[in-house]
Amino acid sequence: MQSSQHAESTAADTGDPGATGRTGSGTGGAPGGAPPAHVVVVGGGISGLAAAHRLVTAGVRVTLVEASERVGGKLHTGEIAGVPVDLGAESMLARRPEGIDLARAAGLGDRLRPPATATASIWTRGALRPMPQGHVMGVPATPDSLAGLLSPEGVERIGRERDLPPAAVGDDVAVGTYVAERLGREVVDRLVEPLLGGVYAGDAYRISLAAAVPQLFAAARGHGHLLDAVDAVRRETAARQADGPVFLGIDGGVGTLPLAVAAAVRAHGGTLLTSTRALGLARVPGGWRVRTEHGVLEADGVVLAAPAWTTAELLAAESPVASAEIGRIEYASMALVTLAFRRSDTTGLPEGSGFLVPPVDGRTIKASTFSSRKWSWVDKGAPDLVLLRASIGRYGEEEQLERDDADLVRAALTDLGAATGLAARPLATEVTRWIGGLPQYPVGHRARVARVRAEVAKLPGLTVCGAAYDGVGIPACVADGRRAAEEILATPTLARGTDHGAGQ
Known part of the structure; x- marks a missing residue:
């Protein structure tokens, strides 16, 4: 490379x-x-x-x-412990054709790969909890399957949304503000924030609904209740989506x-x-x-x-x-900490592709990907190793990137240990900083x-x-x-x- x-x-x-x-x-x-x-x-x-x-x-x-x-x-590959790995974005939305079409035009069509597993978790309230299904950028369609992620009061609040007077979103509104008013702040803090943070590294209470989640914004303009708008987006998505993976890697x-x-x-x-x-x-x-x-x-x-x-x-x-x-136009900066472990040292690693972290829980990392679990090509390229990566940094947290590499690695290992029980020391580490990496909307x-x-x-x-x-x-x-x-x-x-x- x-x-x-x-x-x-x-x-x-x-x-x-x-x-x-x-x-x-x-x-x-x-x-x-x-x-x-x-x-x-x-x-x-x-x-x-x-x-x-x-x-x-x-x-x-x-x-x-x-x-x-x-x-x-921000599309960049490198090596860790002799294994090729993405050091930037690692996948693209497959249900929009433009990225896939360009990959095929560039001769990479036969190398497109879906994730080996699509299951993910949210690390919140002291445990890894399954990512709920049927949401739109963290906004749930129903309160089902949210126990544990939210308090009982938070779950109950979602079920009362249709009892509220209809609301208009106007020309634009912050995602967090709108969702908190309709479903409660817990939904924003523990569901919407980590998902939006994974895309924009931003603050849900600043990010534009019209720019960041345009399908939901359009639906909200036609429905007075947020749950109805989420239902409309889900139906529209299901009607126009063919079978196949949501994301693809290479x-x-x-x-x-x-x-x-x-x-x-x-x-x-x-x-x-x-x-x-x-x-x-x-x-x-x-x-x-x-x-x-x-x-x-x-x-x-x-x-x-x-x-x-x-x-x-x-x-x-x-x-x-x-x-x-x-x-x-403002930007957020972030760092990726990529870690290589002996496979024999990671036998207790949870299943799935990784997890997201709500900022309200006060952790340093905002997400972790179990690369060897998520991508078969990584797994096959290093059968004796397990590669993980953690991301650090959100909008307004530029001081995190001022820490030296060793400190960022220690912070990532501390949070990974608390989330997964991983206690092993890595064989190799790589810190990649993306200064001004993600524009804010x-x-x-x-x-x-x-x-x-x-x-x-x-x-x-x-x-x-x-x-x-x-x-x-x-x-x-x-x-x-x-x-x-x-x-x-x-x-x-x-x-x-x-x-x-x-x-x-």
């Missing part, structure tokens, strides 16, 4: 980035032998890679610039996906420049100029797929309003994104995409990258001479 990343960092086939202007070779091209349009993609996470892939398969010449030494962003790690997409982009003539920071952006007659630390790129179009802080800086001169809005986020898109639309040949806008999961990021590419392809100066049907 390290050799692949190094190859990626030297994939600037043209040498000096300043040499990659509007002229040069590439796939496709305009009629009469004119050179193909040139688009610069800033940011090599999965959104930028998805945009680049769509563009090159439509006949556009693409240069992707990534500030770090590798592509992939044999070898989800972190192999960006490398495969990058290889596909290069195979179509695209250029990837890692360790290349974009420093400035300016409109010029007929297109754009992107200034990097290694030279200047002239482009007919630009896709900004970088984190919000970078995109805000690049847009400051050309769209100060959009820049200001994007610059207000507070109340009003969708309105902010709409304002950003309206301002950016005033700049022909420019668009933005990424996790900061319409979803943090892999399928959502891939979908946003493809949307951005389609917007660029529709730009009149690019639309002539490109094959829009390619790569569909």
